[in-house]
Amino acid sequence: MNPITPIINGMKITLKHMFMKPVTLQYPTERPKVAKRFRGLHALNVSHDKAKCVACYLCPTVCPAKCITVEAAEDANHDKYASVYEIDMLRCIFCGYCVEACPVDAVKMTEEFELANYNRKDFIYSKERLLVK
């Protein structure tokens, strides 16, 4: 093959791209469009001003990374609720099994993906932080 041909082909591609819309997103000034079924940070759904979670322990049971800690308790009406609901985001693998396991649609995954933090302990999301605001 003529040694010049590959160079010309390469330049063609380069030239073509010079006139295409760039793929690079100027993050953080530009924001990505997150797909509807993206699996980002968890959130706990709220109904009647209370977390819907009934502390059934299915999500910690199914979680392959074992990063969910639930502790159940009984409220004044003798209903079961999660007195502790914690997710260790350092260990979570965003598989979404917890959402699938939940029998009462109490946990969901949001489009939130900016999870960087300065302290390890800040990666432990408490119930308070996870509640849908």
Add this chain to the structure above:
Amino acid sequence: MVNLTIDDKQVTAPKSATIYEAAKMNGIKIPILCHDKKLKPFGACRMCLVEVEQMKGRQIPACTTPATEGMIIRTSTPDIVKARKMVLELLLLNHPLDCPVCDKSGDCDLQNLTYEYQVNSNRFTDEKFNHEIDYNNPLIERDMNRCVLCGKCARICDEIVSYGALTFIDRGIETKIGCEFDDGLNCEFCGSCIAVCPVGSLLARPFKHKARFWAMTKHPTVCGYCGTGCNLTLGVKDNKVLTTIYDEDQGFHKGQLCVRGRFGYQFINSTERLTTPLIKKNGRLIEATWDEALELVAARLSGGAAVAALATPRLTNEELTLFKKLLVENVGTNNFDHAAGYAHTAITEGFARSFGAKASSASILDIQKSDMLLVIKTDAYETHPVVGFEINMGVKNKGIKLTILSDKRGKLSKLPDATTLVHRPGSEVAILNAIAKTLIDDNLVAGSAATIAGYAELEKALAAFTADVVAAQCGISAADIKKLASEYAAAEKALIVFPVGQAYSGHTAELATALANLAILTGKYDKEGCGVLCLSEKNNSQGAIDMGFFAQDGGLNGVEILDACAKGTVKSLFIAGENPLTSYPNHTKVKAALEAVEFLVVSELFLTETAAMADVVLPVCSFAEKDGTFTSTDRRVQYFKSAIRKNVQIKSDYEIFSNLVTRLGGTVAPTPALLFTEIAANTPGYQGLSHVSLRKEGAFAAVATTPKFVIPQADAPFTVEVGKLALVTGSALYHNGTLSQYGEGPMHVCPENYIELSRTDASLYKISEGDVVTVSSASGSLQLKAKVTPRMPAGVVFSPYHFTAAPINTIWNGSPVTSVTVSK
């Protein structure tokens, strides 16, 4: 045996088997919901339907139908599966299906069957149940909305526990399980109903929402309370014991437990547990390191006979052996004992001289094989409830005759056809002697009796104990004594059962001897269903005896040790787990002794009032945190493994003793398992046992008997001072020793000491239920809550001994009966 065909498989089964049992024996699984192997067949749920060819292929319940010769059975044809699905659909129709919040989830028969039969829709519609849920009971939560009306709870409470707290109430679709007048549950809280409930209708309230069934590891172990030696399974999560789990295959009792075993586990993870050694400095206990503490103890232990020790029979066999070795070989003292020095004498002295063995010659398993049971004191039920269940079942299912000789009536008296002879307190030995005399006089003795050593002397010594004389003193009729004697002699197999314990100071060697005489006279020992069974109080009381941890070879016994402390001849006292301030007689004397002794070291789980007086306190492990063996009252040696890791700051008694042995220049087997091989080699009956061989199941240590007649000394009849009442002490059903005070379950239902008195006395002294009364004796007085019960005879009052807050030993100095006044 019958031959039958189940699912094309030729099988054989015993004649008494039902189809369900025959299938199970041959590895064929038939689903059940309302059946329990311990209970009589009931046939309420129709889950176990099978087709029998001979019955024209009709569907019949396997759990109630006897297997007969030649039956051809099919257990899972499409029709049967359809029928079972329908059963489930109908059950689920009104069922709330709140599995996410139901603590039974994961261990629920209904859930499992629904899953297995893939019942994921329902053809019917109806309203869900709307029964009120009982959240108020501290131990048992009842949610009848989840009930499948299998009746197991009501049946177990009736057939085995013999309490009858639960029953079906209302009719038709309204039917539910309830209590008297649909009121709250107020029973003996054994939790058997919770154990057998196939769904989440009955739940352990202390475990409410604590963990999911599947998240717990299950650790089989041995109960740490009484001498029955029940097996239990601890549910552990995150190194915490959260509950006890029912296992119907465990132990002779098939998973049955009493309130203490089932609900008394909380002491294990109590936040009040001691976590660091303490040393007394300037009158205050200050935290110290193990090195400091043990060095101090080691230094004070080298005093020969000026050192004494009291150990709780809750320690393991290995620990008791090591403790004894430390004391005898390294310290050089024989002054050690357990159980106040008298609670074990029925065995160590009584059985030793009458049977030539320091153990009961009968086992708990003999109860149901007997024809007649003679129980001394109705308290046998309270002290050993699971033994009580055996008696219940024997009497109710097998028609065993039950006679109770007691100073009060009790639960056992309520069994069908039970005879309770209520005598004056403290006159047991005289009555038994009168029975022995009747046996001899009426020629009811076995042919061989006269050849046994001591017969002639006994005959002579009993001359004064004619039924008429004794009857006049003891408050029962001569005819009753004679009738009992002839019934006992006539029964083909007869077993005598009596409890001992720190609060039963009258149950000593004399009582054991008097009972042994009856068995030997009639030849009713060393045979199945016969003998004398002494119910030792704590989980390892018999072990302590087997390990030789009691006063012998000139050593001081428990009471004498305390006297010697007061006199100053004993200068250092090591108390391992005992709590004499509450549990030994005469509070003032015990307190004075503990104050007088120069150096007191206490190893304990909690800072008890005894530990609070110590110069050094050593925090130790509970049974759930260590390995070892316990020997039950009938010499079942059982191995148990730790269920949780211990706090690194505490040590087991084994570690403490072995450290001290080393400090005093001796050597020890490095592990309890190795020490146990030594124990097995040196203890009669333990030969061939090892931790490994006991891992799966405990083993009986054989007891060899050589009978001899010994003359029991009957105390002069106790006469109550005029205008006073006779106080008898004992154990409450909900407690065992003083440890159960740290179990939340027992404390929920029996939180404080009380005095039980008859209705006659109550009206005489104008006392009503719940009144706080002052009970005074010559040694002191005490405020107690009054409990008015029909079971007490007039003139007799009862109070248990477990409570530190109101210790009965302030008014009780160890005599079997005490004269007291009761006033408001």
